[in-house]
Amino acid sequence: MKRVYNFSPGPSQLPLPVLEQAAAEMTDTHGSGQSVMEMSHRSGDFKPIIEKTEALLRSLMGIPANYRVLFLQGGASLQFSMIPMNLAGTEPGSQKKRATYIETGIWAQKAAAEGAKYVEVVLGASSKDRAYTYIPSPPAPNSDDAYYHITLNNTIVGTRWTELPQTAAVPLVADISSSILSEPLDVSRFGLLYAGAQKNLGPAGTTVVIIREDLIGKAPSWIPVMLRYDIHAQEASLYNTPPCYGIYIIGLVLEWLKGLGGIPAIAEHNRQKAGMFYRYLDQSRLFRSPVDPVFRSLMNIPFVITGVERAERADLEARFVREAAAQGLVNLAGHRLVGGMRASLYNAMPLEGVQELITFMDRFEERYFKHVSYTNHE
Numbered sequence: 001m002k003r004v005y006n007f008s009p010g011p012s013q014l015p016l017p018v019l020e021q022a023a024a025e026m027t028d029t030h031g032s033g034q035s036v037m038e039m040s041h042r043s044g045d046f047k048p049i050i051e052k053t054e055a056l057l058r059s060l061m062g063i064p065a066n067y068r069v070l071f072l073q074g075g076a077s078l079q080f081s082m083i084p085m086n087l088a089g090t091e092p093g094s095q096k097k098r099a100t101y102i103e104t105g106i107w108a109q110k111a112a113a114e115g116a117k118y119v120e121v122v123l124g125a126s127s128k129d130r131a132y133t134y135i136p137s138p139p140a141p142n143s144d145d146a147y148y149h150i151t152l153n154n155t156i157v158g159t160r161w162t163e164l165p166q167t168a169a170v171p172l173v174a175d176i177s178s179s180i181l182s183e184p185l186d187v188s189r190f191g192l193l194y195a196g197a198q199k200n201l202g203p204a205g206t207t208v209v210i211i212r213e214d215l216i217g218k219a220p221s222w223i224p225v226m227l228r229y230d231i232h233a234q235e236a237s238l239y240n241t242p243p244c245y246g247i248y249i250i251g252l253v254l255e256w257l258k259g260l261g262g263i264p265a266i267a268e269h270n271r272q273k274a275g276m277f278y279r280y281l282d283q284s285r286l287f288r289s290p291v292d293p294v295f296r297s298l299m300n301i302p303f304v305i306t307g308v309e310r311a312e313r314a315d316l317e318a319r320f321v322r323e324a325a326a327q328g329l330v331n332l333a334g335h336r337l338v339g340g341m342r343a344s345l346y347n348a349m350p351l352e353g354v355q356e357l358i359t360f361m362d363r364f365e366e367r368y369f370k371h372v373s374y375t376n377h378e
């Protein structure tokens, strides 16, 4: 069997023991004589699966009792609409409520653009002036803000919030799609947290929403039933058929994580992996991290080739991605909007994957830096 190291930003690599267990249970899960894909979501076979998944998430993240956990669909992107609709939606003809958004990257920008359809968006701060390579200092919220939205880890540009903004009584809402379960997080600081599963939790198709109970039930009547937190909370994520198989795999991922020692243990592992990779980049003559060291992401690490003319750089970067893939180090191209390269080092990426990548880059540097040094006219 040949497994690659998959550095994709999502869908991303899953832990091998999880895939093996899923394979072993594929045709007969827990003695039911069926796959989870074939089970009724209302059956006694599926109920313990969704309950176990929620209980594990609660204990690993330390989710307080006054928060609800919802397993929804539509990806993190649907939350860009559901959050403003449910937390600040108003009846037609009445004045829109306000919410503050901090623009720290392309996903943050998309969240604000969608939010603006339903609320009056106040752009609290933006790091667009320097291509989102840092986290701007967050302003205090307006006291009448319905919520305050941040993107905790910026998947495309590779930054992360190292300190949460102080929002007093205004609920802090965070997109944690690419950082959920990667580091300790004090859930009680937030009104709502959301994450698409396909980065650090499981397969695409499930979205996890963690919402403080007092924020449920504010939705005006025009909001479609499938987009209402109150309905999904009342029905314990079983209003309609949930993404059953995805929820089951998330449960296996959470069990795997618990077995490793939970979030403190994985956070240590993540700091070790990212630290090693940044140390390599910072001493490299050919590669460079464009991100302010203070705000560097542990999960998504963009890098570029330096000291080369633009046309040559694009060629060399394409060659890098191609040659890495041939070595089993796949999906290293940067996001189509920002270019360059990016290594995503989610929980499931082992240390050996990062070591192999560094060894490959070192050899690449050895081969191409010399070449670069006499063709560099910049």
Ligand SMILES: *Cc1c(COP(=O)(O)O)cnc(C)c1O
Residues within 6 Å of the ligand: 010, 074, 075, 076, 077, 078, 107, 151, 153, 154, 155, 175, 176, 177, 178, 196, 197, 199
């Ligand atoms: C991937 C990602 C999204 C989009 O997620 P979908 O589930 O594809 O909608 C949104 N925000 C962040 C921070 C992401 O990393």
